Amino acid sequence: QKEVEQDPGPLSVPEGAIVSLNCTYSNSAFQYFMWYRQYSRKGPELLMYTYSSGNKEDGRFTAQVDKSSKYISLFIRDSQPSDSATYLCAMSAGGSYIPTFGRGTSLIVHP
Amino acid sequence: GAVVSQHPSWVICKSGTSVKIECRSLDFQATTMFWYRQFPKQSLMLMATSNEGSKATYEQGVEKDKFLINHASLTLSTLTVTSAHPEDSSFYICSARARGRAEAFFGQGTRLTVV
Numbered sequence: 084q085k086e087v088e089q090d091p092g093p094l095s096v097p098e099g100a101i102v103s104l105n106c107t108y109s110n111s112a113f114q115y116f117m118w119y120r121q122y123s124r125k126g127p128e129l130l131m132y133t134y135s136s137g138n139k140e141d142g143r144f145t146a147q148v149d150k151s152s153k154y155i156s157l158f159i160r161d162s163q164p165s166d167s168a169t170y171l172c173a174m175s176a177g178g179s180y181i182p183t184f185g186r187g188t189s190l191i192v193h194p
Numbered sequence: 195g196a197v198v199s200q201h202p203s204w205v206i207c208k209s210g211t212s213v214k215i216e217c218r219s220l221d222f223q224a225t226t227m228f229w230y231r232q233f234p235k236q237s238l239m240l241m242a243t244s245n246e247g248s249k250a251t252y253e254q255g256v257e258k259d260k261f262l263i264n265h266a267s268l269t270l271s272t273l274t275v276t277s278a279h280p281e282d283s284s285f286y287i288c289s290a291r292a293r294g295r296a297e298a299f300f301g302q303g304t305r306l307t308v309v
Contacts, residue, residue: 126200
């Protein structure tokens with residue numbers, strides 16, 4: 084079992100839909116959780132960063148962390164074709180802060 | 195967010211030559227930098243972690259003599275691919291984080307093609 088599991092998709096949704104992206108993990112030491120968006124042939128862009136459990140909202144994006152279930156989510160409201168990309172979850176423990184990445188979920192938002 | 199600049203964006207080199215890739219943090223001090231390799235439609239593969247002023251720590255299976263990493267200052271790290279071969283062709287990406295911060299910021303990536 085990998086430390087971080089993420090469904091690679093692709094996930095195809097119509098424009099305007101609410102998108103839910105998820106990751107599960109097995110390492111209970113993880114405290115820092117990040118979501119990145121990566122367009123083809125580009126470096127990943129940090130979308131959301133949360134510490135420990137809870138919710139965080141930024142515009143159309145909401146990140147949720149449930150440490151008791153070892154489950155994190157990213158919600159995208161009113162999805163747009165420009166949101167079509169690969170979304171990577173990442174998490175790390177304190178000390179080294181070396182992030183462990185999921186394999187990424189490919190999202191396609193069609194007009 | 196913080197800005198990390200990576201150059202060049204793409205490079206083509208002949209087999210047997212060396213290529214240097216630069217990664218700069220433009221608006222923060224990067225105490226730690228990470229170097230990744232990414233194959234098409236796959237996730238990031240961590241190659242090495244470097245802390246400013248220290249030798250890089252390489253992941254298992256990564257040849258340290260082939261992939262030379264230098265992190266001489268708080269804003270610059272370089273990856274040199276020595277004696278490049280076609281199998282080294284890939285997308286290389288750096289990321290950087292500041293002291294005490296967990297979130298890392300990525301460069302634009304470098305597409306290396308060895309012919």
